[in-house]
Amino acid sequence: MRAEALKGHLDGLLLAALEAGPLHGYAVKEALRARTDGRIDLPTGTVYPALHRLERAGLISGSWSVSGGRRRRTYTLTPAGHGALGGERAGWQEFARAVTAALEVGSWSATS
Amino acid sequence: MRAEALKGHLDGLLLAALEAGPLHGYAVKEALRARTDGRIDLPTGTVYPALHRLERAGLISGSWSVSGGRRRRTYTLTPAGHGALGGERAGWQEFARAVTAALEVGSWSATS
DNA sequence: CGCTATAGGTAGCAACGCTACATGTGGACT
DNA sequence: AGTCCACATGTAGCGTTGCTACCTATAGCG
Numbered sequence: 001m002r003a004e005a006l007k008g009h010l011d012g013l014l015l016a017a018l019e020a021g022p023l024h025g026y027a028v029k030e031a032l033r034a035r036t037d038g039r040i041d042l043p044t045g046t047v048y049p050a051l052h053r054l055e056r057a058g059l060i061s062g063s064w065s066v067s068g069g070r071r072r073r074t075y076t077l078t079p080a081g082h083g084a085l086g087g088e089r090a091g092w093q094e095f096a097r098a099v100t101a102a103l104e105v106g107s108w109s110a111t112s
Numbered sequence: 113m114r115a116e117a118l119k120g121h122l123d124g125l126l127l128a129a130l131e132a133g134p135l136h137g138y139a140v141k142e143a144l145r146a147r148t149d150g151r152i153d154l155p156t157g158t159v160y161p162a163l164h165r166l167e168r169a170g171l172i173s174g175s176w177s178v179s180g181g182r183r184r185r186t187y188t189l190t191p192a193g194h195g196a197l198g199g200e201r202a203g204w205q206e207f208a209r210a211v212t213a214a215l216e217v218g219s220w221s222a223t224s
Numbered sequence: 225c226g227c228t229a230t231a232g233g234t235a236g237c238a239a240c241g242c243t244a245c246a247t248g249t250g251g252a253c254t
Numbered sequence: 255a256g257t258c259c260a261c262a263t264g265t266a267g268c269g270t271t272g273c274t275a276c277c278t279a280t281a282g283c284g
Contacts, residue, residue, distance in 0.1 A: 005207050007119030007240075007271060013214045020218075026231050032214060039210040046272055048233060053271095069280050070231055089215055095117050096208050098151040102125045102144060103201055106132075119240060119271080138262050158241055160264060165240095181249055182262055 001039050010050055011059075012088030013040065015081055018060060024072040025051050051075060059084050113151050122162055123171075124200030125152065127193055130172060136184040137163055163187060171196050 006013075017028045017035075025048055033041045051073075054060045059081035062073045077085070129140045129147075137160055145153045163185075166172045171193035174185045189197070 001203070001206060001210065005120040005203065008117040009211055010272075013211065016215050024231075030230095036210045036214050039206065040214060043273065044232075045234085045274070045276090048231095050272080052233095068230090071279090072231065091113070091117065092211060092215055094151065095113060096212065098113065098148040099121055099125065099204060100208070102147050102152060103128050103204055122241075136262080137264095155242065156263075157243070157245090157265085160262095162241080164264090180261090183248090184262070 006040075009088075009092065010042075010046070011054060012085065012092060014047075014050055014054060015059060015077065015085040015088060018075055018077045018081070019085060022074050022076040024074045026072075028075070054081070118152075118154075118158075121200075121204065122154075122158070123166060124197065124204060126159075126162055126166060127171060127189065127197040127200060130187055130189045130193070131197060134186050134188040136186045138184075140187070166193070 013032060014028060017023060017031045023031060026044075028051070029042050029044065029047045051060065051062070055062050055075070059078060060075045061078050062075045065072050065074055125144060126140060129135060129143045135143060138156075140163070141154050141156065141159045163172065163174070167174050167187070171190060172187045173190050174187045177184050177186055
């Protein structure tokens with residue numbers, strides 16, 4: 001999958017991963033990979049800054065904990081995050097419909 | 113439609129618009145707008161640089177002409193452009209499937 | 225002891241589309 | 255005659271965004 005295609009849609013994916021319950025960053029990355037059969041396998045250098053961004057934006061809230069000697073930052077969707085997720089889903093559907101229509105073969109009138 | 117969502121998918125749209133036959137830049141913009149019911153309405157500052165990029169890449173070829181006192185640059189898909197369009201379509205479908213799956217409600221196991 | 229998986233992080237870069245602006249013609253309306 | 259809009263093309267500079275490459279650290283396995 002072309003990596004840069006993600007641009008602008010990453011936030012929605014991260015929010016969606018947190019919808020079913022709190023996860024820490026690494027688990028978000030793994031969940032996304034499992035959920036998409038490995039097609040979306042984000043590098044950690046993408047995931048962590050993105051989560052920081054979402055937290056600064058108030059869409060998720062994080063808290064530190066320790067599990068098995070490893071420190072973890074577990075994130076939870078805020079109410080604002082839930083709302084944003086709805087918007088992302090709606091935006092994605094509209095966007096996907098538009099692009100799919102534009103990419104369809106044929107029925108492009110060649111009106112120069 | 114969130115404008116920045118286009119990132120990485122614009123080239124495919126432009127190539128698709130030229131698939132049915134040569135068009136000049138402004139006509140590409142209008143065709144795309146008509147084709148998507150106004151949802152994809154690119155500013156000219158997006159269209160023209162993108163066409164220049166595609167021409168530099170050898171995916172389209174342009175030639176000047178004059179129609180009604182107005183100068184036009186008309187672009188045609190090159191063989192390489194046809195090939196690239198195929199790739200863009202395939203890439204889009206894979207990408208769209210992955211994102212749609214990831215955004216789906218439910219079935220996210222909350223395995224922390 | 226070294227390797228891998230787990231877990232988190234930052235600095236700097238490159239790509240991309242957008243805003244804002246500039247130029248010019250033709251036609252319609254006042 | 256003057257004004258305005260649609261048509262038609264273009265550039266400079268900006269901000270966002272995800273990526274690459276790197277760093278730190280623990281647990282467990284060979």
